[in-house]
Amino acid sequence: MHIDPEEKGVKLSSDAESAVRDALSVKPNNALYSPYVRWPFPFGLWVYNHVEPKKDRGFKHWFYERFAKTPVLISTVQPDLRVAVVPDILANYGYFSSSAAYSLDYNRKNPKKARITYDVTYGKPWRYSSISYPVPSSPLTSIIDSTRSSSLLREGDIYRADVLSSERSRITSVLRNRGYYFFRPDYLSYLADTTVVPNEVALRLQLRGNVPSEALRTYRVGHITFDLKSASGKGEVDTVELSNVTFVYQKPLKVRKRFIERNITLNTGEIYTLDRQTESLNSLVRMGIFRYVNLAVSTPDSIRRDNSLDITLDAAMDTPxxxxxxxxxxxxxxxxxxxxxxxxxxxxxxxxxxxxxxxxxxxxxxxxxxxxxxxxxxxxxxxxxxxxxxxxxxxxxxxxxxxxxxxxxxxxxxxxxxxxxxxxxxxxxxxxxxxxxxxxxxxxxxxxxxxxxxxxxxxxxxxxxxxxxxxxxxxxxxxxxxxxxxxxxxxxxxxxxxxxxxxxxxxxxxxxxxxxxxxxxxxxxxxxxxxxxxxxxxxxxxxxxxxxxxxxxxxxxxxxxxxxxxxxxxxxxxxxxxxxxxxxxxxxxxxxxxxxxxxxxxxxxxxxxxxxxxxxxxxxxxxxxxxxxxxxxxxxxxxxxxxxxxxxxxxxxxxxxxxxxxxxxxxxxxxxxxxxxxxxxxxxxxxxxxxxxxxxxxxxxxxxxxxxxxxxxxxxxxxxxxxxxxxxxxxxx
Missing domain, CATH: 2.40.160.50 (membrane protein fhac: a member of the omp85/tpsb transporter family)
Known part of the structure; x- marks a missing residue:
């Protein structure tokens, strides 16, 4: 495999090189521990070709299943498809002008054997010349603008698709912890202008045009219900109202009520945050007494119109x-x-x-x-x-x-x-x-x-x-x-x-x-x-x-x-x-x-x-x-x-x-x-x-x-x- 720049002095990032090698590297027949180091004798292939058992049991069957190696064929490797994806892989790491090709070198003694040689060429990486965010014209866009200091994107950095995705996820996490429970990363998109200066990207983050209305509203915690089943799944059902939780359980109750409420950190009337939801689940699981704990959030109630989300926690006691x-x-x-x-x-x-x-x-x-x-x-x-x-x-x-x-x-x-x-x-x-x-x-x-x-x-x-x-x-x-x-x-x-x-x-x-x-x-x-x-x-x-x-x-x-x-x-x-x-x-x-x-x-x-x-x-x-x-x-x-x-x-x-x-x-x-x-x-x-x-x-x-x-x-x-x-x-x- 040869990976070379179009111009001398241009270096390929280690992450990009690893991604290319991962896509092109396939373990050959009788591989040792990499695509390039092989055993001198193809023992696995020999077993595959000469020791195939006729029965589905016995020592011969075990020996075959343990040591036989399926032949690696050019048709299954599909080098033409692999070189086709290399430009896309390099583009994800900011190397847009790249190409890849392959050649087959047949063994002179055995024409059924061949070696694949890949040739990859890449150009200069594209870097961010400017990065802009939505104008703070609403509470949601104001929150996005306030997080710019924590952005994963920096002017002068090489363009990377995975970092763009991570930045959308970061902003979404911030918004969901500010009450925008139904906001998703897909509601953010990028516009990239590469026509102004060669090898430079002017990037703009924006809200998608058809974002659902519920994703643009903040929500508060509504009614909280904790439904606890006994270890056997049987027992008389009772209900008790705690200060913050409606506790429904099957008798006899084997857990103290105050510890249930103590470990539910969501509080009725507060802004709904994803962190508090995760804390509540983790705290209940860490108690080590439940067989399972599930959390369900209701859909917004258009009749109540109070932007609150009701929560139901469903759990079952484990055997003590x-x-x-x-x-x-x-x-x-x-x-x-x-x-x-x-x-x-x-x-x-x-x-x-x-x-x-x-x-x-x-x-x-x-x-x-x-x-x-x-x-x-x-x-x-x-x-x-x-x-x-x-x-x-x-x-x-x-x-x-x-x-x-x-x-x-x-x-x-x-x-x-x-x-x-x-x-x-x-x-x-x-x-x-x-x-x-x-x-x-x-x-x-x-x-x-x-x-x-x-x-x-x-x-x-x-x-x-x-x-x-x-x-x-x-x-x-x-x-x-x-x-x-x-x-x-x-x-x-x-x-x-x-x-x-x-x-x-x-x-x-x-x-x-x-x-x-x-x-x-x-x-x-x-x-x-x-x-x-x-x-x-x-x-x-x-x-x-x-x-x-x-x-x-x-x-x-x-x-x-x-x-x-x-x-x-x-x-x-x-x-x-x-x-x-x-x-x-x-x-x-x-x-x-x-x-x-x-x-x-x-x-x-x-x-x-x-x-x-x-x-x-x-x-x-x-x-x-x-x-x-x-x-x-x-x-x-x-x-x-x-x-x-x-x-x-x-x-x-x-x-x-x-x-x-x-x-x-x-x-x-x-x-x-x-x-x-x-x-x-x-x-x-x-x-x-x-x-x-x-x-x-x-x-x-x-x-x-x-x-x-x-x-x-x-x-x-x-x-x-x-x-x-x-x-x-x-x-x-």
């Missing part, structure tokens, strides 16, 4: 109880993988306001993926099993609502308050058995379409080391800091997390995700409890005091087709003070593993250039820190069908912010910072089976910070020893 059982393969951020089961039971409307009370029982057995290697020391893979119970009560609103500075934001995006209690028993037979108890009170809400927040107020955790092995005890004795982090202790913390999640670009092809979180623990108890710093206890139990913050930025860019470039940059830091000298072990940072630096197994790098003693089977316990820096870049591309490939580069490490004699080289130091960065590359495969993604990665070490006795940057002992294999579920980031 819900149970689920899941058997799955779990993959955690610490490179452990294994089978797990979850059994849950929930009441979705326990207090009649959409409150969800749930109970979950879980169990899992996990083993660590990858070859454990740290500073030349090989150890056995870790394994563990875990049992847990979790009870939670979630309210589909913020309690109290005054927590949100603007109630309109809660109506638009919703909010949730959750109270949770949980207990987890973790058993690592070679090391320890630990019980973790947690309780939390959290708020989740959005402040905009792309921003969400979580406030934990408070979260209280208690870690209790039930028993430990002699080997584990010996390791704790050798490292007092690690021993302190494993002690039985309360962790009373407050936390806040902000998330920014936005898709943008052509067809939302690019994606930015940013998460920042901060937490602090033990400050109130430290103030309230008398005693010596470092030895204070609450109810006879030591408590932790620290501050911690992390930020995680990710950027995903579509390169071509289904090929993506994914990047991540993560920084975290924690500081113990007051009643603590070290962070609790569960709050410390670690690095390496299936979702981190994949050339190194979890907890085999850091802190800094620290190298644990050779032959120490419990070395991984020492390899945590209170400062973390990590960066990843990964190219993801399709290979065949649901099979994808990846090439990646990972870098980072963890450090100590306070020097420790037992871990020399572990402190963050500007002089050794770059030498302390672990670097690894690798390749991987991903297989998408619709409900989850199976992932296999092979990491290749390039630089290990603990091998500082070697002068060269590549300091791995050998290529074979630099490899780490990981089996995981889902993408690493």
């Amino acid at each position: 109880m819900e149970a689920w059982f899941e058997a799955n393969v779990t993959s955690s951020t610490n490179s452990f993988i294994g089978p797990g089961v979850i059994f849950g039971l929930a009441h979705k409307n326990v207090f009649g306001g959409g409150e969800r009370l749930s109970l979950e029982l879980s169990g899992s057995y996990e083993w660590q993926t990858g070859k454990r290697q740290s500073a030349g020391t090989k150890t056995s893979l870790l394994n563990s099993y875990e049992f847990g119970i979790k009870a939670s009560l979630a309210f589909p609103r913020l309690l109290p609502s005054a927590l949100l500075w603007d109630s309109r934001i809660e109506r638009r995006y919703g909010g949730k308050t959750t109270v949770q209690l949980s207990a987890d028993l973790m058993n690592r037979p070679q090391y320890f058995r630990m019980l973790s108890l947690n309780t939390s009170f959290s708020f989740d809400f959005q402040s905009s379409r792309v921003s969400s927040h979580t406030i934990q107020l408070p979260k209280i955790g208690y870690n209790y080391l039930i028993n430990s092995t002699a080997s584990f005890d010996s390791t704790l004795q050798e490292n007092p800091a690690i021993a302190l982090s494993f002690r039985n202790q309360l962790i009373p913390s407050l936390g806040y997390t902000y998330r920014f999640n936005k898709q943008f670009g052509r067809h939302d092809g690019n994606h930015i995700f940013w998460q920042a979180s901060a937490s602090t623990a033990g400050n109130f108890l430290s103030w309230a409890v008398a005693g010596t710093e470092g030895h204070k206890k609450f109810l006879g139990i030591p408590f932790s005091q620290f501050a911690k913050a992390t930020t995680d930025f990710r950027y995903y860019r579509r390169l071509w087709g289904e090929a993506w470039l994914a990047t991540r940059f993560l920084v975290g830091a924690g500081w113990a003070y007051g009643n603590s000298t070290v962070l609790p072990y569960s709050e410390q940072f670690y690095i390496g593993g299936a979702n981190s630096i994949r050339a190194f197994t979890i907890r085999t790098v850091g802190p800094g250039s620290y190298a644990p003693p050779k032959g120490d089977a419990d070395a991984y316990l020492d390899q945590t820190g209170n400062f973390k820096l990590e960066s990843n870049i990964e190219l993801r591309f399709p290979i065949l069908g649901d099979l994808q490939g990846a090439v990646f580069l990972d870098a980072g490490n963890i450090w100590l912010l306070k020097a420790e004699e037992s871990r020399p080289g572990g402190t963050l130091n500007a002089k050794t910072f770059w030498r302390d960065i672990a670097l690894g590359t690798g390749v991987g495969l991903r297989y998408d089976i619709s409900f989850l993604i199976l992932r296999i990665d092979m990491g290749i070490g390039l630089h290990a910070p603990y091998n500082n006795d070697k002068s060269r940057y590549y300091n791995m002992d050998s290529f074979g020893k630099s490899l780490a294999f990981h089996l995981a579920i889902g993408y690493p980031f």
Whole structure:
């Protein structure tokens, strides 16, 4: 395919080029992952031609249905029709003087095979020289004129048909939120004059001549009826008049009336707005207790002549109880993988306001993926099993609502308050058995379409080391800091997390995700409890005091087709003070593993250039820190069908912010910072089976910070020893 300008120096916009390629590109026979890369042997065609089954069942039928590929014929591609639409496609992007042609190149050895070559030529793009809007001679045209500052059209921009359509939709949305309920984008049209100056467009937006009269009038909210059916569809019908809604329901009523009215944000007598209509529907759906919710608007009543629209909301209660059982393969951020089961039971409307009370029982057995290697020391893979119970009560609103500075934001995006209690028993037979108890009170809400927040107020955790092995005890004795982090202790913390999640670009092809979180623990108890710093206890139990913050930025860019470039940059830091000298072990940072630096197994790098003693089977316990820096870049591309490939580069490490004699080289130091960065590359495969993604990665070490006795940057002992294999579920980031 050749796409060239008529004059040198003229560039075709990336969106226009992509649209042309999408129209002309057809996967050929035995395509690999694009129209231009093919398998050397047409296996699918061979199956189609030679393995056609005679029966509709059996292995041969399955094999044929799975692997046979229908031949791609010139007659089905229809290149003559494809080149005919190219000028129209380019015209939609402002390139009016364009042309397209094709030629067939027949294979010399086999005349039944041919290659299609497309030649596309485009001229200079046409730009807007002037843009005018309707004269503000009526309330409707005055509103249109008042929105010009938010227009998607700008003088000097290249003409684009999709932007013209989006501008009509934008104006229509504004009008429908000002009471013009029946206005439609089709009632706006454009006049474009291209005769004055070459490659320039004088554009004028105007109202269509035959706009229906009802589209030119504003409407107010009339009578509101909420018709609620029971879950069974049976029951005596009753009616009650609320302050703003006529409530018709089937007995027995399972929802409190005030919550129905609270979630209907349309009010009788107010200007009818599309935003309020959407808010009402979304608020009712978010309650999670209705099987369906529909909204119908009456046609204008010519007899009443009050320009009001009556609204009927039709809904049905869902069954209140819900149970689920899941058997799955779990993959955690610490490179452990294994089978797990979850059994849950929930009441979705326990207090009649959409409150969800749930109970979950879980169990899992996990083993660590990858070859454990740290500073030349090989150890056995870790394994563990875990049992847990979790009870939670979630309210589909913020309690109290005054927590949100603007109630309109809660109506638009919703909010949730959750109270949770949980207990987890973790058993690592070679090391320890630990019980973790947690309780939390959290708020989740959005402040905009792309921003969400979580406030934990408070979260209280208690870690209790039930028993430990002699080997584990010996390791704790050798490292007092690690021993302190494993002690039985309360962790009373407050936390806040902000998330920014936005898709943008052509067809939302690019994606930015940013998460920042901060937490602090033990400050109130430290103030309230008398005693010596470092030895204070609450109810006879030591408590932790620290501050911690992390930020995680990710950027995903579509390169071509289904090929993506994914990047991540993560920084975290924690500081113990007051009643603590070290962070609790569960709050410390670690690095390496299936979702981190994949050339190194979890907890085999850091802190800094620290190298644990050779032959120490419990070395991984020492390899945590209170400062973390990590960066990843990964190219993801399709290979065949649901099979994808990846090439990646990972870098980072963890450090100590306070020097420790037992871990020399572990402190963050500007002089050794770059030498302390672990670097690894690798390749991987991903297989998408619709409900989850199976992932296999092979990491290749390039630089290990603990091998500082070697002068060269590549300091791995050998290529074979630099490899780490990981089996995981889902993408690493």
